[in-house]
Amino acid sequence: MRLGSSGLMLLKILLHLGFSVPLLWLVWGVLSERLGGDPVQYLIHYTGKGALHGLMITLLVSPMARWLKLGALMQCRRLLGLWAFVYAVIHLMLFLSLDLLFEWRLLVAEVIKRPYLVVGMTALLILLALAVSSPNRVRRKLGHSWQRLHNLIYVAALLVPVHYLWSVKSEILEPTFYILICVWLMWLRRDKLKKLLSRPLNSGA
Ligand code: HEM
Secondary structure (H helix, E strand, C coil): CCCHHHHHHHHHHHHHHHHHHHHHHHHHHHCCCCCCCCHHHHHHHHHHHHHHHHHHHHHHHHHHHHHHCHHHHHHHHHHHHHHHHHHHHHHHHHHHHHCCCCCHHHHHHHHHHHHHHHHHHHHHHHHHHHHHCCHHHHHHHHHHHHHHHHHHHHHHHHHHHHHHHHHHHCCCCHHHHHHHHHHHHHCCCCCHHHHHHCCCCCCCH
């Protein structure tokens, strides 16, 4: 199957719409006060889920490109990864502003009380490193290290559903479902992961 440059452009536009329209809907929900009885929780959950979905879709691209024999799809990975990062940053900002009211002392207390926040922070730092190193210019500068850095996406993809599962008190069905999807996404690239895990950490490539 082939995807011409206009097909790829159209796909990218659809993906941008797919991530920006839900954010606009959220803004509208806030303005029209339609986010239910606990709008702060709603906003934090909505953006956390959006980030998780973005991350999972990003990881689905390369298996899909292989199944559909559509190499051009790989050019959508950066766009998707950056949207996952945007949602994660909004998620964090909403938590810091609406939940903690930017009280930095509270953050330390919250982290001690809710250790799953450390897991979320670690995942966010990984997404930050991937976003900052995503421009082609930086990629060229980093050479081989770029791929090694970007392999950290697999760590983030495992940390995020753990952050989710750990954050819930009783409703474990949905987060467990997300963990299973992320494990499946890892299983699809088991050969690559086996190679990565068997390689000594300080080895070159
Ligand atoms: C500094 C980083 C982060 C902080 C402080 C943070 C904070 C939170 C908080 C406060 C909750 C709500 C827990 C509750 O119900 O009481 C939450 C849930 C969640 N977070 Fe994060 N998070 C962070 C990073 C991330 C990242 C990077 C992702 C995804 C890429 C993510 C995805 C989620 C998801 C999916 C949920 C569950 C949403 C739901 O219950 O519907 N978080 N996070």
